[in-house]
Amino acid sequence: MTNHSPNTGSETETTASEAKAANTMWGGRFASGPAEAMERINPSIDFDRRFWREDILGSKAHAEMLVAQGILTAADGAAISKGLDEIWGEIESGTFTFSRALEDIHLNVENRLREKIGDAAGRLHTGRSRNDQVATDMKLWARGATDALDAELKALQKALIDQAEANVATIMPGFTHLQVAQPITFGHHLLAYAEMMGRDRSRLADCRKRLNESPLGAAALAGTPYPIDRDRTAASLGFDRPAANSLDAVSDRDFAMELAAAAGICAVHLSRLAEELVIWTSQQFRFVKLSDAFTTGSSIMPQKKNADAAELVRGKTGRVLGAFTALTVVMKGLPMAYGKDMQEDKEPLFDAVDTLGLCIQATTGMIADLESNPEAMRSAVERGFPTATDLADWLVSALGMPFRDAHHVTGRIVKLAEERGCGLADLDLDDMKAVHQGIDRRVYDVLSVEASVRARTSYGGTAPDRVAEQVAAARARFLTP
Amino acid sequence: MTNHSPNTGSETETTASEAKAANTMWGGRFASGPAEAMERINPSIDFDRRFWREDILGSKAHAEMLVAQGILTAADGAAISKGLDEIWGEIESGTFTFSRALEDIHLNVENRLREKIGDAAGRLHTGRSRNDQVATDMKLWARGATDALDAELKALQKALIDQAEANVATIMPGFTHLQVAQPITFGHHLLAYAEMMGRDRSRLADCRKRLNESPLGAAALAGTPYPIDRDRTAASLGFDRPAANSLDAVSDRDFAMELAAAAGICAVHLSRLAEELVIWTSQQFRFVKLSDAFTTGSSIMPQKKNADAAELVRGKTGRVLGAFTALTVVMKGLPMAYGKDMQEDKEPLFDAVDTLGLCIQATTGMIADLESNPEAMRSAVERGFPTATDLADWLVSALGMPFRDAHHVTGRIVKLAEERGCGLADLDLDDMKAVHQGIDRRVYDVLSVEASVRARTSYGGTAPDRVAEQVAAARARFLTP
Amino acid sequence: MTNHSPNTGSETETTASEAKAANTMWGGRFASGPAEAMERINPSIDFDRRFWREDILGSKAHAEMLVAQGILTAADGAAISKGLDEIWGEIESGTFTFSRALEDIHLNVENRLREKIGDAAGRLHTGRSRNDQVATDMKLWARGATDALDAELKALQKALIDQAEANVATIMPGFTHLQVAQPITFGHHLLAYAEMMGRDRSRLADCRKRLNESPLGAAALAGTPYPIDRDRTAASLGFDRPAANSLDAVSDRDFAMELAAAAGICAVHLSRLAEELVIWTSQQFRFVKLSDAFTTGSSIMPQKKNADAAELVRGKTGRVLGAFTALTVVMKGLPMAYGKDMQEDKEPLFDAVDTLGLCIQATTGMIADLESNPEAMRSAVERGFPTATDLADWLVSALGMPFRDAHHVTGRIVKLAEERGCGLADLDLDDMKAVHQGIDRRVYDVLSVEASVRARTSYGGTAPDRVAEQVAAARARFLTP
């Protein structure tokens, strides 16, 4: 998938000599080379080179600690550091040649380092293993992903809150079951999504907090006899602490599953908003107008202006949820410690994060650009007897009727208005009295849409003053640093 | 599923007169009764009566607030409270008759209340709706579920830590790829699961914290004109605060999705331990012996002692993960606010929580009862050249060889031992010297399994002293209140 | 879940003496009884008693074969057969007492048989095992489920085709991206669902065909030394043949996964129709009216008439898809042959089948009862410039314009009409000529909705004559026996 393309244009090569080199990597006891299917199924370099930055940073932190602990000479440490910096430059500028025969980003980097500085490169691997190295890289990447998604969600919240502010008093029908229920304001509706995104950010923050323990130094699975300082490497890499159990450190992929779950729930939220945008832009609703930037035309029906971006956001929920399925199936029933199955944690997580990021951005663009259509909303709200609840409430408070009875009387009055083809406020007082004798002229005060909205002043309610307060509160909770 | 059975033995009835009554509930405008398929697909009372406690508590808190706000008279409030207490007693004692015609727990309780106290029952529904009521009930239930699961996980951690303490120095093979890699201790291995359960509990705690906002008073979707006090009901029900947006309050099911995800990840952890128990109890491994309580025999093969409980725990991962799929599919693409689709949040979540709880308990029992078999573990660890890494490390530290070269030399020595059919420590010095001239007699100090384990003293490593420290730390982190 | 309730009202009991009895079942070597968690996690009788009929039929076929092969005496065979018939009667009439201590339906039946006929009961188990017995029962049940679902889908197709026939010429907007695209007929739209259900039935038929191989006689996993006749039992039970490999026979759960997948795809189809019903019954669309039987009112908004049944059908897609997740997770990575994990195949499959059956029935009811609203459809179709494509086609055929150019010209004319706030047919000829000089008066012949629909006579197209042909063809393909 294009989202997966690593941050570099350089291509991966497999040459015969490299294949032989890789063979050598695995030690001296392998007689024959890998079969062709193995060559395709085994290497991870095509996707794990994505975290080359994390890999190099991890190696630098490890080398610096080895020197500090006296395990590595200062000269070796300096050579390693300089070599790694050069490799960083090569990858960043696209001149690095990745090799499939060298399997993964770790061996690609280490092999290049050896070319540059010779034997000292081999000493970098003292006191660590690819098992803790890949777990460290992946966690650093996932931590960065939570930060990036948080920033993108914040931008979406800003777009929602800005639109909400502009529409604090824009009356629209509130729907339940896609039936007009009660009048609300468009600003109030949009703020509900700001709340959802708030929980999404909170989930990402919890995931970040929980994953932020360093696997580095767990080595293959059992720890190492070298006098390493795991606290030091944890701190250099911004981890809160080293992971407490070396087996767990190399075989934990909770962070991938949890991040995928959080991404999936967020994608579900976006799919709900996307569905609403698709419905709202239909010719039957016309509640909002999306900008040309997020709609497309039809190759055969020139009059169409399709909410393609919204549909794609809705559809892409599938692959984000698919990632959680994929990751949990990978981990189900895996004995400890590291198993190669765990290599399958990367592509689903990369895809889930990339897809979600793109969906958030597209949604932000759609929300920022949309124009509400107050006339269409207003006309819709009047079609659905939306003040029926207000009538029922009035029967309770003004006439002291039990709520369920008031509900029943209201139902009969609604039926009457429906038969007449008019709104509730258009009924004669006598008609209403025929249903219930106690009704009097004051009832007309609660039958208007404006009155209904204005009256809903309970905390979190749709009264414009309340919504304005919520806008301010949301700005404070979500947008201040 | 039997797990779903509500906490009461009373049966649900549907009578003709009730069907008519329900019809009346929906208001006066419905002419004909529900079709037979509708009668089966629509009611939720068969499963939502499970949270009858939460429903009654919510109603009591609401009534008490209505009185405090002067919306309800003290007399009505007292009658409602007394009536609800009686209903609690009836349900608890199994004498309450649930009715499908009354659809759900809310109408069942309210209808009974009306039978008991007459019109005042109708006034209880002032300023709320079934939409905020069901969200409140479900959140209270989910909150209780997180507490129950937390307690069960704590008990499992205790069993793991106790066994770990008893096996701090029990040497076993550490596996990667199910191949013997390095010697570790059984206590160390078990503590890795205590870490996983620790993250599971932390995820549940985060889920609990996030869901703990009260929907009550959001009414149908827009808030209410009654001067209710949402802070008061939130506080009475133990919520941290009222939810800030009334549309979000009634259409949010994040807590169900998040709890299912957390349950799914925990189930995956249990499936890993279960897989290990199945493998460890095979005749080929014999690492542990499960008690008779958690194994079964075969109807045709009398010698079998099957780890059925472990297999069931492993298998039940499926339905817990299926619940996340179910819940996210329900919510995907749902426009706001409440839709009847959301009724489908209950059974998957109930099943996920019940299943996970049962799996944790069964696992706790298995772990608490198991006996390790140090002889079998010891014999296995010697079969796999597990000190090869120690040899490589020695070549690095004693002879100053670059790690990758040491790795290569070690590979050749392992091959030699394999050809001879002996362990590394059984090789002659001359044989090793033939591979690399620099090797000397000191090498034998690192080739024993005990030396290998003892040497891995890095933080989180497998050295018995380290594991003992981890046992103490785990007790402090996980088991102290 | 209530759908799971077995076809019998009798309750399951666990008594101390039964627990001991069960212990005895597992053979003489177990010292202590099962722990309490084990008592809850291990037995399957609460759900597997659902296939008591299949279990008894399988036993009768097996006994009859054992007699025919001379393995069992005729007297024993007769006693077994009579005893099983009596047990059938007891279960059917609800007098049978199921016991959890006896774990599953197989031991419950066998134990009762022993009570009735003594030692001969034990001889029934000659040449079989619970492993092949449960696989046989489950396949027989699944086969019955495919037949039942097929009949239900056929009834839904009939409702769709009947409605289609009544609406062969009812013009409505055809949507793409929920935007009005081209006029179609409502009958044409409904027939698309008849096609989907046709594929669903075909998938069920393929699943039935594939599962119809008998596991009976595979015994525990390896076959049996008794001279049994597997062809004979296969034939008595309506299987096409015995399964060819005894290990595969007892460890195959493909039929469960495949049936769940087919059910899931069907549920997705129903969710699409349900979504359309929800949209179509909104006040903004009003394309159709559902009968009161499948809608409900609101407890607080008396004017609402919610398409609850459609929403439930849409929501229940989740649990059907969850079943596929559950079943595939159960089977992932399971070594052969039988493992207790496979007990987890039952509840997800039962729930998927029950849920889907109920959803089909509810959908059938909704479709059979619905009334189309031709005026609302007609008014909607005119709002969306739906004959723009016809205009473009006319430019191609009448003026010889390349299609892409015609598309461009049409787009400009649509924009013009949009600015004027009128339909395409309402534009002056001069206005159109200003966009493209070659347009002449004949263009008005293609701008009407009726002309557009009538013109689409390609095979499978929306012209009423074509749709009428499709109605007849669908009746022949789907509804004739």
Add this chain to the structure above:
Amino acid sequence: MTNHSPNTGSETETTASEAKAANTMWGGRFASGPAEAMERINPSIDFDRRFWREDILGSKAHAEMLVAQGILTAADGAAISKGLDEIWGEIESGTFTFSRALEDIHLNVENRLREKIGDAAGRLHTGRSRNDQVATDMKLWARGATDALDAELKALQKALIDQAEANVATIMPGFTHLQVAQPITFGHHLLAYAEMMGRDRSRLADCRKRLNESPLGAAALAGTPYPIDRDRTAASLGFDRPAANSLDAVSDRDFAMELAAAAGICAVHLSRLAEELVIWTSQQFRFVKLSDAFTTGSSIMPQKKNADAAELVRGKTGRVLGAFTALTVVMKGLPMAYGKDMQEDKEPLFDAVDTLGLCIQATTGMIADLESNPEAMRSAVERGFPTATDLADWLVSALGMPFRDAHHVTGRIVKLAEERGCGLADLDLDDMKAVHQGIDRRVYDVLSVEASVRARTSYGGTAPDRVAEQVAAARARFLTP
């Protein structure tokens, strides 16, 4: 994912002028260009260029039909055909420049055709739409995928059958619950997988048959007024018939969901075999030896020979199952007809098919290359009292004991042998008589492993003669053309 890379090395470019060109494609009414997020979320060319062959073949079939029907001139038809052939050559040779601004493969090809042949290119689109075009392309691709997977599965079956033949009489323990149950032969075990693959192929064939209806000519959704011949294009493209309903034709994605489900079930099968390979190659089992080609070493533990390919096959089950989740979530609740969400059908399906294909190939390689270790198998089979069932059967047949009693007696004898630490055949007759007086010397005839295997001659059983028959039958059923 690298698997996704299209069959061409040419890169996709987006230039400013192309962006403008695309804008023009959508018709004349769009004022501003797409936003940056839209540019990334909307185009499908990065993945849909994968079916450039299908797209060109579909266009050629369509053009040829248009000429035959007199809708297109012969000259235009010839120009189109020649132009398309040239484009085929350009793409095949990697000289074609794909453009993101042109969104998808359809517009990329058509735009290039226009560059080559001018206005006639525009006439190719007469009587079709991108909606039916993409459905046609995707179905043709999926059909090819079923054929490719079928061939790969056949190769795997051949490897399994060949190994089975070589191991018809190789005795190994048959496991249930991973406990030694009864002796079987390795050939018998392998043939169980040949059965599974047989069902997988059958599922693919059914999927192929069901998808093989042509959407071409359904146009946007309603059919077309042009006198096209859908039977003709269906036949040219190898479809069995045109799809009967034009709305269904463009909005059906059953084939993607069904193919993903079939792939998922097959992946589950492979995961089971992979799990067995991982277990069998552990030092505790050593039942088989994988070739070096499919194993790797460790960077830190030189003695390891990890079954990486098997672990990757097992792990990749996740993403194949994730594809089914993704696709069904995409389609859930989508109103008809085409929606942009459906663009999300491609990447999950491509990934599922590519991943499964690779997994099959890797498994084929592992099976073809593996060497069984009869000594290890033999030694394992003797450790588990595997002839206990034979003893029980003997008690039934020789002594006329009811099966359940025989089971009980056997259990006590097994316990005795376990206490003595010996095999069943090593027990003294007197010891056995102490358990049950009736046992005599003949019992030793059934206590040997060979006797046990030889005796299981029921159809599908493990007796070597039976397995040899199954090998021959499997060859005939699965490998003959």
